[in-house]
Amino acid sequence: TVIATHLSQLIQSNASQLLGHEEVQKMLDVLGKSAPKLVEDLVPKLLPLGAVLRVLQNLLEEKVPIRDMRSIAETLAANAANSQDPDMLTDAVRGALKSSIVQNINGLEAEFAVMTLDPSLEQILLQGIQGGEAGGAGIEPGLAETLFNSLKENVQQLDVSGRPAVLVIAPALRPWLSRMVRHSIPTLHVLSYN
Numbered sequence: 001t002v003i004a005t006h007l008s009q010l011i012q013s014n015a016s017q018l019l020g021h022e023e024v025q026k027m028l029d030v031l032g033k034s035a036p037k038l039v040e041d042l043v044p045k046l047l048p049l050g051a052v053l054r055v056l057q058n059l060l061e062e063k064v065p066i067r068d069m070r071s072i073a074e075t076l077a078a079n080a081a082n083s084q085d086p087d088m089l090t091d092a093v094r095g096a097l098k099s100s101i102v103q104n105i106n107g108l109e110a111e112f113a114v115m116t117l118d119p120s121l122e123q124i125l126l127q128g129i130q131g132g133e134a135g136g137a138g139i140e141p142g143l144a145e146t147l148f149n150s151l152k153e154n155v156q157q158l159d160v161s162g163r164p165a166v167l168v169i170a171p172a173l174r175p176w177l178s179r180m181v182r183h184s185i186p187t188l189h190v191l192s193y194n
Helices: 002-013 021-034 036-046 049-061 069-079 086-096 098-106 119-131 141-161 174-181
Strands: 165-169 188-192
Touching (some): 021 036, 036 049, 036 069, 049 069, 049 086, 069 086, 119 141, 141 174, 165 174, 174 188
Parallel strands (some): 165 188
């Protein structure tokens, strides 16, 4: 049981690296049996297979289940005309999968506690990532370290109590902060307000 549990966790934490073009094509083929027009219009007319792969890998990196391929494909098709950027498309898909993301975190419970950042800190971070290059280089290192340490401490307290650690922040900050804490605070779920 211990080995099976460890193996399962190992696969889940590396799922994005295990997903490739062939697996995505098979998923689209299965979806194509029930929604042929959707798949036909999506790949390659609206998006190349590589872009769909990257979006799915992004979702898996953030531990978002990709079982609902129909919703994912519909969202990609609806947003492909606006952007071909996998990160922007990933955010659009996350919005479409919001219920399953929350259910994956909290099960069937109606409520759960979340952490938020002070609005002035959120504003400073927004200005820093918009003004900086390389994804947040405009943020003072001391501020980033203080934020990181505070998040880590709060998450450890929640882990001990058995409650999920969820941080809800501005949509523009979510991808950056999620990448920042993904490997060092793996039990922290970073959600945007929307």
